Amino acid sequence: HAKPLDIRHGDIHFHHVSFAYEDNLVLKEVDAHFHAGKTTAIVGPSGSGKTTLTQLISRFYDPTDGHITIDGTRIDEVTLSSLRSQIGVVSQDVVLFNGTIYDNIAYGQTQASFDDIRQAARVAYADSFIEELADGYEATVGERGVKLSGGQKQRISIARALLKDPSIILLDEATSALDTEAEKTIQAGLAELLQDRTTLVIAHRLSTIQNADHIIVLDEGRMIEQGTHRELLEKNGHYRRLYQSQFQQQVFS
Ligand code: ADP
Numbered sequence: 001h002a003k004p005l006d007i008r009h010g011d012i013h014f015h016h017v018s019f020a021y022e023d024n025l026v027l028k029e030v031d032a033h034f035h036a037g038k039t040t041a042i043v044g045p046s047g048s049g050k051t052t053l054t055q056l057i058s059r060f061y062d063p064t065d066g067h068i069t070i071d072g073t074r075i076d077e078v079t080l081s082s083l084r085s086q087i088g089v090v091s092q093d094v095v096l097f098n099g100t101i102y103d104n105i106a107y108g109q110t111q112a113s114f115d116d117i118r119q120a121a122r123v124a125y126a127d128s129f130i131e132e133l134a135d136g137y138e139a140t141v142g143e144r145g146v147k148l149s150g151g152q153k154q155r156i157s158i159a160r161a162l163l164k165d166p167s168i169i170l171l172d173e174a175t176s177a178l179d180t181e182a183e184k185t186i187q188a189g190l191a192e193l194l195q196d197r198t199t200l201v202i203a204h205r206l207s208t209i210q211n212a213d214h215i216i217v218l219d220e221g222r223m224i225e226q227g228t229h230r231e232l233l234e235k236n237g238h239y240r241r242l243y244q245s246q247f248q249q250q251v252f253s
Contacts, residue, residue: 002077002078002079002080003077003078003079004078004079004081004082005070005073005075005078005079005082005083005086006082007070007071007086007167007168008071009036009037009071009198010036010037010070010071010167010168010197010198011033011034011035011036011070011071011072011198012033012034012057012068012069012070012168012198012200013032013033013034013068013069013070014030014031014032014033014053014056014066014068015031015066015067015068015069016029016030016031016065016066017029017030017031017032017056017063017065017066017067017068018030018063018064018065018066019049019052019056019061019063019064019065020064021052025064025221026049026052026221027049027052027053027056027063027221028220028221028222029065029066029222030053030066030221030222030223031223032216032223032226034198034200034214035198035213035214036071036198037196037197037198038198038199038213038214039194039199039201039211039212039213039214040199040200040201040212040213040214040215040216041201041203041208041209041212041214041215041216042054042200042201042202042203042215042216042218043203043209043215043216043217043218043239043242044217044218044219044242045219045242048218048219048220048221049218049220049221050202050218051172051202053200053218054170054172054200054202056068057075057087057168057170057200058083058084058087058089058170059075059076059080059083059084062076070083070168085164085166086166086167086168087166087167087168087169087170088160088161088164088166088168088169088170088193088197089157089161089169089170089171090154090157090158090161090169090170090171090172090190090193091154091157091171091172092150092151092153092154092172092174093150093153093172094153094154094156094157094160096148096153096156101121101124101156102117102121104156104160105117105120105121105124105156105159105160105163106163107160108164109163109164112163116163117163119162120159120160120162120163121159122159122185122189123155123158123159123162123185123186123189124152124155124156124158124159126155126181126182126183126185126186126189150174151174154174154186155186155189158186158189158190158193159189161193162189162192162193166197167197167198168197168198168199168200169193169194169197169198169199169200169201170199170200171190171194171199171200171201171202172201172202173201173202173203173204173205173208174204206246209229210229212228212229213228214226214227214228215227215228215229215232215239217232217238217239217242219238224237224238225237225238225239227239
């Protein structure tokens with residue numbers, strides 16, 4: 001009896017959510033609100049549950065306990081296809097199929113015009129290597145074709161998400177923070193993508209964390225702090241220690 005989900009605002013609520021892989025409890029009673037149209041940075045040490053938390057929203061997994069709502073509707077009571085069609089996932093581990101990079105960007109977007117795709121693709125093409133491949137339309141990726149780096153895959157997934165125009169973005173930010181021209185184009189593409197959408201970002205760049213509307217801090221599966229960058233620094237707790245220990249590298253783990 002599942003109905004399609006129609007996201008109007010994109011307010012995401014975790015209601016006492018716990019999750020275990022087999023008997024390994026990795027999220028513990030998380031009560032969190034991800035505000036419509038805002039960017040929330042998720043920070044915490046490696047293994048604290050950041051990736052798993054975002055995967056629950058697209059129902060890659062379902063909570064072991066508690067539930068998640070979007071605009072008040074439980075996501076386990078709507079059709080999976082309607083949920084996923086309104087969520088854009090951006091990461092370096094994006095799954096690509098054999099085909100051209102252009103086709104990979106246009107994947108599933110049957111309504112998109114050539115101009116739309118070209119427009120979205122400019123982020124991916126910021127890298128001249130990719131542009132060469134993309135212009136030679138026979139170029140393939142995946143098993144039969146070229147091997148792309150994590151950063152190149154991420155650009156393709158940003159372009160794909162721009163084209164999809166989803167209400168919600170789940171972003172696993174690239175760990176490198178190079179300040180090249182290509183990187184600036186990508187940051188601009190990301191800024192455009194995140195504008196007015198509900199965004200959860202597993203943040204690695206200090207600038208992303210500082211500019212987020214809200215930050216939640218995970219530690220061993222528990223949400224132990226939340227607030228703005230300024231509020232959390234004033235708290236003088238976990239976030240502040242994390243911030244100070246990572247500051248030299250400019251990158252959060
Ligand atoms: P983070 O993104 O903060 O590094 P993860 O959500 O990836 O944390 O992982 C949280 C915990 O869950 C870790 O202990 C990790 O080893 C475990 N884990 C992650 N993915 C799986 C999986 N597919 N199967 C079993 N355990 C997993």
